[in-house]
Amino acid sequence: MKKLLFVNGCIRGEDSRTYQLCRYFIEKFMESGASGSWTVEEIELDKSGIEPLDRETLILRDKLLNGGNLDHPMFAPAKQLIEADMILIGAPYWDLSFPAKVKIYLERCSVTGLTFIYDDCGIPAGQCRADALAYLTTSGSAIGSFNFGYDYVRGLCSLFGIPETYFASAEELDIIGKDVPAIMESAKDKITEIIKEMKRYI
Template structure:
């Protein structure tokens, strides 16, 4: 399997040569095969046109660490000395080179699992995924679309302060420079009387329909 560094190099070259489009699937479906969110993601990926080459980053299998202590200090030293080609930033390069970013994560504790936040912390690298300018921050990621796939036990209207996943990802969309953010959510799965299977199936159909347009 190609390293993330080699993969991102090939992705950038493919983009300049008009070759296969590259999709990065960030899997944060904590419950694995039992995950309802993963069902929605699988429907999306199955319907994605074959012109897309999909690479999966399974966050449950990644060696992800929060930015703290010596781990954080080592990162800061690399950035301050301009060593952004270090292997530590391979995942950031991989994200920056993707043409499409797909994130699958369930609704947990008003947003999403901590693993996804830790991943975002690690790929937020100045000079790779964003840059500071005199006008402010500018995203450097090439993806024209970011798709967020999720499932929620309750139902949340747009703008509900109890739902913080989408507002956060909309900020990340601007921060990284993604062209657009689409969300497919299965809502109200755990409410009394809800037909969870039917709601998930309906979200799978919407996810597939979105994928077919890409």
């Protein structure tokens, strides 16, 4: 079974419009040939209990890494990411990027010796298996060139060795007078296009 990892950063849960887009993505993904040969593994960040690195955990992490002890639970997110064949990140647009819990999750995934290594010349080499990552968001106003959440994730994908990234958004959802259902439909159309692109990996 191949694995689609759904990183659920939709803090408002079922009420989240970003979550609605993610559900749509997964449905279309499964319909496009993945059903039966792919499984979806979800990490719900609001309930995951992942904490930011602090002085104590950083010291422990360095000790474990130096000792080659990678079985510690703190490395579970990084290992899960490495083993995913495809990744979906859903995160609302908060303060020009994404909720802090998404950052904490990514901080926990970014581990030298797991998601990336340095070769003999000191050049990083990504260790993730996934062919592609899709990033879905919704925002209150227009995102424009301040797409810092996706841009950051794209940068990490380059470090982690994930070659393709895709982005879809439903924007201006909190602007009075906007046709929210139409904006959501148009984002779903974009997702359908993304799935067509991803089909070569399914």
